[in-house]
Amino acid sequence: MAITPPEERIWWNEPVARTELIWIIVGFMWGLFMFFMMIYWHGAGEQNLSNEAYRITPETFSAKTTEMVDKYKVREESNFPVVHPPPGSDVYLIGRLWQWWPILEFEKDQSYRLHISSLDWQHGFSLQPTNINLQIHPGYEMVITVTPDQAGEYSIICNEFCGIGHHTMIGKIYVTE
Amino acid sequence: MASDTQFRTCPTTGLQIHLPAEKLIKANAVAAVVFLAIGGLFGLSVALTRWPAVHLLPADWFYLALTAHGLDVLLVWIIFFEMAILYFASAILLNSRIAAPRVGWTGFWMMLIGAVITNIAVLQGKSSVMFTSYVPMQADPHFYLGIVLFAVGALLGCCVFFGTLVIAKEEKTYEGSIPLVTFGALTAAIIAVFTIASGAIILIPTFLWSMDLVSNIDPLMYKAVWWAMGHSSQQINVSAHVAVWYAIAAIVLGAKPISEKVSRLAFLMYILFLQLASAHHLLVEPGISSEWKIFNTSYAMYLAVLGSMIHGMTVPGSIEVAQRAKGYTNGIFEWLKKAPWGNPAFSGMFLSLIMFGFIGGITGVILGTEQLNIIMHNTLYVPGHFHGTVVAGTTLAFMAITYLLIPLIFQRELIWPKLARLQPYLFGIGAAGISLFMMGAGTLGVARRHWDITFTDAALKFDYPGAAFLMMGLNGISAILAALGGILYILIVVGSILFGKKVDQSIMKGKPASSVVGKYGSAGTLAIPGTVVLVAVFFTTFVLYYFVNWKYLAEVWPLR
Numbered sequence: 001m002a003i004t005p006p007e008e009r010i011w012w013n014e015p016v017a018r019t020e021l022i023w024i025i026v027g028f029m030w031g032l033f034m035f036f037m038m039i040y041w042h043g044a045g046e047q048n049l050s051n052e053a054y055r056i057t058p059e060t061f062s063a064k065t066t067e068m069v070d071k072y073k074v075r076e077e078s079n080f081p082v083v084h085p086p087p088g089s090d091v092y093l094i095g096r097l098w099q100w101w102p103i104l105e106f107e108k109d110q111s112y113r114l115h116i117s118s119l120d121w122q123h124g125f126s127l128q129p130t131n132i133n134l135q136i137h138p139g140y141e142m143v144i145t146v147t148p149d150q151a152g153e154y155s156i157i158c159n160e161f162c163g164i165g166h167h168t169m170i171g172k173i174y175v176t177e
Numbered sequence: 178m179a180s181d182t183q184f185r186t187c188p189t190t191g192l193q194i195h196l197p198a199e200k201l202i203k204a205n206a207v208a209a210v211v212f213l214a215i216g217g218l219f220g221l222s223v224a225l226t227r228w229p230a231v232h233l234l235p236a237d238w239f240y241l242a243l244t245a246h247g248l249d250v251l252l253v254w255i256i257f258f259e260m261a262i263l264y265f266a267s268a269i270l271l272n273s274r275i276a277a278p279r280v281g282w283t284g285f286w287m288m289l290i291g292a293v294i295t296n297i298a299v300l301q302g303k304s305s306v307m308f309t310s311y312v313p314m315q316a317d318p319h320f321y322l323g324i325v326l327f328a329v330g331a332l333l334g335c336c337v338f339f340g341t342l343v344i345a346k347e348e349k350t351y352e353g354s355i356p357l358v359t360f361g362a363l364t365a366a367i368i369a370v371f372t373i374a375s376g377a378i379i380l381i382p383t384f385l386w387s388m389d390l391v392s393n394i395d396p397l398m399y400k401a402v403w404w405a406m407g408h409s410s411q412q413i414n415v416s417a418h419v420a421v422w423y424a425i426a427a428i429v430l431g432a433k434p435i436s437e438k439v440s441r442l443a444f445l446m447y448i449l450f451l452q453l454a455s456a457h458h459l460l461v462e463p464g465i466s467s468e469w470k471i472f473n474t475s476y477a478m479y480l481a482v483l484g485s486m487i488h489g490m491t492v493p494g495s496i497e498v499a500q501r502a503k504g505y506t507n508g509i510f511e512w513l514k515k516a517p518w519g520n521p522a523f524s525g526m527f528l529s530l531i532m533f534g535f536i537g538g539i540t541g542v543i544l545g546t547e548q549l550n551i552i553m554h555n556t557l558y559v560p561g562h563f564h565g566t567v568v569a570g571t572t573l574a575f576m577a578i579t580y581l582l583i584p585l586i587f588q589r590e591l592i593w594p595k596l597a598r599l600q601p602y603l604f605g606i607g608a609a610g611i612s613l614f615m616m617g618a619g620t621l622g623v624a625r626r627h628w629d630i631t632f633t634d635a636a637l638k639f640d641y642p643g644a645a646f647l648m649m650g651l652n653g654i655s656a657i658l659a660a661l662g663g664i665l666y667i668l669i670v671v672g673s674i675l676f677g678k679k680v681d682q683s684i685m686k687g688k689p690a691s692s693v694v695g696k697y698g699s700a701g702t703l704a705i706p707g708t709v710v711l712v713a714v715f716f717t718t719f720v721l722y723y724f725v726n727w728k729y730l731a732e733v734w735p736l737r
Contacts, residue, residue: 001427001433002356002432002495003356003358003423003424003427005353005355005356006353011354011438014438016436019708020436020494023712027483028483031475031479031480032478034542041548045730046731047731047735048736048737049736053464079636120313121311121314124555124624128641131622132552132733133552133553134554135461135463135554137397138396140463141463145736147737148734149734157639159554159555159625161306162314167629167630168636170632170635170636170639
């Protein structure tokens, strides 16, 4: 039994039953498949995170974002500036207690280099309803190229706990036709 | 050598029980159950707050309760109970005296004091930083200090376990190799050493940082090292609860591993490939390369997953063999139908096995896939997954073995045996519901650790789909079910220990002693068609669900 020493002292020489052996092989092949699937998706899939990231101070990131806002601001909404950067450009998004700043406006099927960083604690970038989730650290600038493929109004929820106002931390991204 | 007066002979199993070991087991098990009660009630209040129609707690209390819930159940309840299992699997199963019981007691008190200190820190309100306590968010120094004390205490417990193995070997209290269950406990203890070391490496500097003695802790480095503790400790749980599965199958049904070699190899895989667990918490972080993520979440072969998949066949397989040997040979499933479903130890164990595999296991692999993590990270899918592993899997398995420990170690009969029969079902169904509905909500994008999904106080507005609210309501109802099961468990355990009738010789009759299974390798004992069907259903579910998630991923915005 499992609570007593093995009956056969030389248990490591006992033959393995065929059923077990087949299952081990199936499980192993499935493991290999799942490993290669991740690599395959890097070539064939459209949703992969870039490996681009930089160390940055909150001050520098804040300055870059403000510069972009000054350049491309089109209107204000609930005290947030709304920016409409040209397709293909570098777009900056700040996560801080407790807002995503500024509001971004993208054009459908255009690509943008989106830079995201936090100015204080960790935040969770959770784009809804499309459901893209990224972890945002202070001191690290994450860069991903996004290509919104559907027009509409999107919300950025914070899904990393960031203190008592965490549940009020919402940002917006508009995607226009 | 220990004197004979320190031993008693268990009248039913014939095991030599070392009284100092028995005392340590009792103390650790009781502490575990107390913290399960506290942490469970915090959990219920969290679930009731997240049920939008109820929304029980105010925001500050919610985040406080959530922090306490994570610490008390994920850490304190489970590790205390694991200490009891380690002492049981060494001293009791090996008929040995326990090594250095005083060290064991020192460990126990350090764990208890540490747990109390951290709980006080949380209740004081300035340490609502969640179980993970990600920097640069800062808790009070004694929050970290309590956890460090607790961890060092647990390390002492592991040392006592290792020492007991050495003593048992030297004093020849058993012949040949250690039993499989002890082997499983040994894997858990080895992983625990690695886990606690990682915890010390990150929490000691963080403690110093909270006292302004260290100027800066890099948040990414913190996360990487913290998870070497945070998720490896889940690998301790898996090793421990798989050992418990084998133990219950052996004690209740006389089941014996189909192959010692295969089962032991599967345990060994947990030790060798455990680090991949910590890697899959870092899949959407900046500054970590895809190569690193892919390799470290899979080691190119997913061998730790393979270990669990092997146990997923060998545990029910050993039960099927034992049942068939008893004559339940009709059809594919007579052995399962005629299993002792009224025995809470068995029903709890089998439900734990099924739910850990189907709910916790499959979803864990999906979450740990580099790109799929994008659509799940930090949504409620994550707690959904780990309630499938740690609640429906580990906690239910530990509850199940308690029903055997009460007569064996506490020498008491169960009070309310009829309610005890119901308990695993009540708790199991509740836990499965919690898990599934949270994952459902997570798939709809609902964030974890979030007080208000209606965003009433936010400057900008967002509405989750109605289905998300439905999921949160169902999650609340499931949490109530699980809480009822949990309360019942605690009442039965505490009631039996305090007021249960002293065990006489008849209570465990018909239990183990002789092996009902034939020799290894004999073809007749190894036909396990029922298990093959179960495993085939599992594998089909796994593969289908895996591809469904790639389909979901393909629908989100293209990202490069």
